[in-house]
Amino acid sequence: MGTGGLAWPGRFRPRRTAARGSVTEGAARAGLAARGVIYLLVGALALQIAFGDTSEEADxxxxxxxxxxxxxxxxxxxxxxxxxxxxxxxxxxxxxxxxxxxxxxxxxxxxxxxxxxxxxxxxxxxxxxxxxxxxxxxxxSSDQQSRDATARALEMPAGQWLVGAAGLAVVVAGGWIGVRAVLRKYHDNLRLGQMSHRTRQLVDVTGVAGGAARGLVFAVAGVFAVRAAIDYEPEKAKGLDDTLRTFADTPLGPWLLACVAAGLVLFGVFSFAMARWRRV
CATH class of the missing domain: 1.10.287 (Helix Hairpins)
Known part of the structure; x- marks a missing residue:
């Protein structure tokens, strides 16, 4: 009786672990799906901007x-x-x-x-x-938030260094995101055995193109933050909407923005794939 009483709490340990695992998995898959919705909408808005509709902000x-x-x-x-x-x-x-x-x-x-x-x-x-x-x-808007945060940071002691370092960190993060996507590092977290060959090909298209576009947007936003720090002008910091619109101002015109926007849409689709097949 005494031994059974001492062992009793341990009998529920696997159940508690399994319950925690189920809750965590459900939270992860819901979160990945929510991320997918946001990127789909942002990408769709950016596509509208590329083709002349500027009524909404792409953020x-x-x-x-x-x-x-x-x-x-x-x-x-x-x-x-x-x-x-x-x-x-x-x-x-x-x-x-x-x-x-x-x-x-x-x-x-x-x-x-x-x-x-x-x-x-x-x-x-x-x-x-x-x-x-x-x-x-x-x-x-993300643009106003970026300018306000940059202005407050620049007023701090060593503010230029802080903003510059933060911008550089975003550039590095963008490069890291893009390179990992191109190298298909996300395979390490996917249940590839549960996918057909065709499904895996489609996931790779969304993962590589979507991840590369997402990384590019991060990196460009970081460059603007570095410029704002160097010139001590918070107005040069750009949020997601202004960063995306910048692609339309390049020699390639709106077509570059359209490509990046399509990449963000693909990343939204990739997020849904992650919600379905990611190992959690």
């Missing part, structure tokens, strides 16, 4: 405004916010317990998960705030 606030105008828009906004909360919780669990893979418990992977958690906490908060305020505000 998160523009995507939320677009979503709110759809049937059951309020419900969709809340669902999107909840999904992003799930993404943040999944990254938090990776920071605390480690992630899948041989080096999933390494300090580097845990720190990266913590940074991603903080990012998605911010994104989830902005989406839920937008839903709660009945579409009056999404925290402002």
């Amino acid at each position: 998160r606030s523009g995507a939320l405004a677009e979503l709110s105008q759809q049937p059951f828009g309020a419900v969709l906004l809340w669902a999107l916010g909840v999904g992003l909360v799930g993404m943040a919780l999944w990254r938090l669990s990776e920071a605390v317990f480690g992630s899948v893979g041989q080096d999933g418990r390494s300090v580097r992977k845990r720190l990266l998960a913590a940074v991603r958690c903080a990012f998605y906490v911010f994104v989830a908060y902005s989406v839920l705030s937008f839903a709660a305020s009945r579409n009056q505000s999404g925290g402002g």
